[in-house]
Amino acid sequence: MYNRYIMTVTIKDIAKKANLSPASVSRILNNRGRFNDDTAKKVRTIAQSLGYFKNQSAADLSQKQSRVIGVLIPTAHTNFADEIIKGMQNKAYENGYELLITFLGNDHQQQMQTVKALLSRQLLAIFMLAVDITLPIHQLIKTSNIQVLSISNQLNDGIPSISSDNYDMMSQIVNYLYDHGHRQMALIGSSMIEPVVATVRRQGFIDALAKHNIKYNPDFIWGNNISYELGLQTIPHYGTPLPFTAVISSADIISIGILNGAKDAGLQVPNDLSIISIDGTELTQLTRPILTNAKQNFQLMGELAITALINNQLSTNTAIYTDIEIIAGQTIRTLKDS
Amino acid sequence: MYNRYIMTVTIKDIAKKANLSPASVSRILNNRGRFNDDTAKKVRTIAQSLGYFKNQSAADLSQKQSRVIGVLIPTAHTNFADEIIKGMQNKAYENGYELLITFLGNDHQQQMQTVKALLSRQLLAIFMLAVDITLPIHQLIKTSNIQVLSISNQLNDGIPSISSDNYDMMSQIVNYLYDHGHRQMALIGSSMIEPVVATVRRQGFIDALAKHNIKYNPDFIWGNNISYELGLQTIPHYGTPLPFTAVISSADIISIGILNGAKDAGLQVPNDLSIISIDGTELTQLTRPILTNAKQNFQLMGELAITALINNQLSTNTAIYTDIEIIAGQTIRTLKDS
DNA sequence: AATTATAATGTAAACGGTTACAATAATAAT
């Protein structure tokens, strides 16, 4: 039977070999405190030769605090999670933090277990990427006293967040469409009741229309989930000819559905329908025509998340916004003086 | 100044309140050993009320082994990583394992740091998803004595792997195309020298052609990376009319590039060109026409990974294969008796 | 050369949980 027991090399082994105390070895290996450069060199050589790996658990225990940030990602394929993590990871490493990334299952039971496992590490903070947590989980996190931050999503209850300013985003988008001559526009995929983001987007949409004296048609806000299928169903839902000239799609994946739905219905984009896609991930570049989009700066969100943590800015009700940028693609038609 | 110090609740606190020893509390909370049901109930209530969270670091330290599996994912957007993780996560939780997911940056320096951070946890194993590691990193992992497994990718040096049988996959694909009347076919995105997978696919392709007495044309194996751009360039590279009737694309993202490149060149898919896409992620369902694909069973790979770990099957040279399935889409034309 | 300042290293306790073993309590058997 294969013996799985492994003689781990500890700091004591190194100390013995170097005729030093474990304390000195620890200091050297962590570049903390004072030590002689020659001894340091020796110690590092020995560590290397013995194949030493720090036991981070022991270190965490000893220091009563880790430099680990727990990151929660929804299992549902969100293709921008990568971008946020990319942003975080760079900044995190620069500052000596580690990320513990965990996919949050959809099943509630499993979610609970996941979060519990996360909390039982001595985490510095929990970052939630585009996650809409349920109340019990929210409370679970709260009792843990760990700092929390919601990225790319806004939650209620004063949980600090880093996201786009969804209200302003809608204003920019509506203005953009207006400037291109559009007067009748629909908002797809934001009619969910609960999530703050959906609410804010709706309100931003309505208010922006009002600023242009466009009367708001409740039928033009439709779709209570974020999915490809929703996009596919959009055009059949409204029927042709469409009662509007442009749609604002709440996510790239929806936009792709709309594009395909248009093709199925024999509509030309952007001639028969203009589309602007919220998110602006690489998905928007894979379509023909290329999707005009309101690009969120996900990578920056990730970076700012770490910065905020470092600067101790994660207090209740903090809301940090990153700018969006409207990237012209090929899905917006300019209407002559309508 | 806000005080970030947090009074953590330990099992000693619980013990005190319950008039028990820490040992008993530990046993109860872990469902290990013997204890009285009533005491257990009491302890659990107290734990709850105090907001106790296990300090996993301490537990890991004490037990000299954790139940944490380190998972490495390339930062480059691989859209099937999610599927593998989904598979792993379920099985892992069922068996009391935790996953520590880490994105592996592209910069070598950062990769090193990432892997080192991983290794300094008392990991049970490291699973690498579609990762092609560099030699130094490989050696780093080796010295750690931690079990390693490569998922969806085969590496050399006897590292155990779970993947599709890429040789057989090519045979199935070629047969499929042959059965649909194709005689001239190209393989795109597998001419890299180093990765085992590319080598195996090339050989499988060549051998499969030979079985049908098709003479192999070296020009028809092209493209040494996996990217959308490679797909886009494919048709310009060969020029029209194309010297083949079908392409095998080594990844979905390449396939999308080819589709768009075809559109740009005024070619009709599948009339002017048939495409079969290796991987079969959801991306294949987002295109028009829908991509016919050789679907790899990523979720199963994830599940099997955990199973293999449990059954202690991760010995050198182990290679576990999962079946592929050819999913008919709309990108394969049937040629009349050519 | 003696004294002072500084650099380098050592000592020992602590972090929170686990577990082999010992001790005690409860129950069963005689």
Next chain:
DNA sequence: ATTATTATTGTAACCGTTTACATTATAATT
């Protein structure tokens, strides 16, 4: 009632690293 058996709980050492404080070595100053 006494002893044997079993159930429950306690004791104490240990996991590997860190760090406040103490000690010793080295360099600087007089």
